[in-house]
Amino acid sequence: MQNPVIAASGTYGVGREYSELVDVKKLGAVCAKTITLKAQSGNRPPRLWETPSGMLNSIGLQNDGVDAFIERDLPFLESLGVPIIISIAGNTIDEYEKLAKMVGALDGVDAIELNISCPNVKAGGAVFGSDAGMAAEVTSKTRLATSKPLIVKLTPNVGDIADVALACDRAGADAISLINTILGMAVDIETGRPRLGAVVGGLSGPAIRPIAVRMVYQVAQAVDVPVIGMGGISCPADALEFIIAGAGAVSVGTANFVDPKAPLKVVEGIDEYLEARRIDSVNRLVGAIRLDNG
């Protein structure tokens, strides 16, 4: 990657819309919207609700399935001229494996991100990423299915995220990315109904940043592989927090909705910060958090 800034999955589609507004070639990479084996229709609307400094979404992984993606969307992604990360999700470990194998065989794909924030239908609907054991199993099975760089994207809705991260590291992940959205909900007090059709959704935006920075810090301390940090980054200063806390790269997601130029401003701002301090590479900042009292 030419710089450490990635467009986050779920916020960028496959880049068709945003490439009309900004020069996507200047990004470090684009991570496409999560695809599943079979098409999924997504959740009942309403799927969005704004919250203080953030928003809830319950999109529900709406996508046309891997075959349609490979035929219709992959060529477009490849034409963008940036590294592309394909995000995959399954309802069973078997589906993750199949997807990893199919997507892993494609030349134009630079990395695969495992979205493990989904329920394992064979384990009573428990989310894959909520348990170190299951997360490790998804990782090791997909590791066997492809030799492409494998990123595991963690859900923050767990008790001990460093534990889950370490299990994925040991199971063969090439990198860990976090955080996905935090479970939340809102209620319309006039009608007594939830604001979201799916009742519970995922919270994103600046409100979650302190939680995300904390988790990135904890995970970076625990694992050996690179960490990709995200959660409410809307400006260069936000991104630098994650980098100093231990992230080798960052993703910008929700901020794109407010300002399509946000990720490019982050790229420029990181460069300005490095130049001003005469630091020759962002890698010197990764995990450079100072815990001493001096």
Place this chain on the structure above:
Amino acid sequence: MRQVKSTVVAKESLTKQIFKLTLFAPEIAREARPGQFVHLRCGTEQSFILRRPFSIHQVVGQDTIDVLIRVIGQGTRWLSERRPKDSLDCLGPLGNGFAIDPRVDRAMVVAGGIGVAPMVFLARHLFDADVRAHALVGAVTAADLLDVMELKRLTRRVFVTTDDGTQGTKGIVTDILAEQLEAIGPQVVFACGPEAMLRNVAGICARFGIDCQVSLEARMACGIGACLGCAVETRDGYRNVCSEGPVFSSETLGWGCG
């Protein structure tokens, strides 16, 4: 579509809650079609608020557009504090716009409340295309009626309803729609307003076998079709209100059908 830094040219208070902003935005003005909208950034760099979508109310000359804004929350309140010479970050023009079939020569425009927002632009286009249009405009009370004079200039006749009878016929637009469809026999009805009104309009049009296009509202995040947050159920599955709408035929939505 583009992201442009527009300049506020004028701000006019229309009712207690509704005001009009005139924006200098030539790139948007030149491409805009009736039924399309702009996605406005509310607030400063320091604040996180999602953009708010507003129908393009009018294109004035080559360079400026009007939007009507009803103040209902923090985003619209921030917009209501903008003054001439302020900049406004605009994404637009967005959405599909109304489909005006060249074979149509009689149309009806039905607007409820702030739903009148896209209709002046539409009426202008119909006028320029020599389509004979009639308008039905409804509001809660006389003081809330908008654009009646504008629509009188652009259409053959405007029928007004108010819930409380302070102007026009007492009642809601759908109370008089059927009789006007009989009398005028339009080939297409364009409607915008609260969802309940749109469903009623669709039902009445279906009874008459008249094509009906409705402009929907939805909460939006990206506004451009990337996030899939503004989905509406149609007979072909979920569709984005922002990029595949906001205008849909009632048939596509499966409204008003048996």
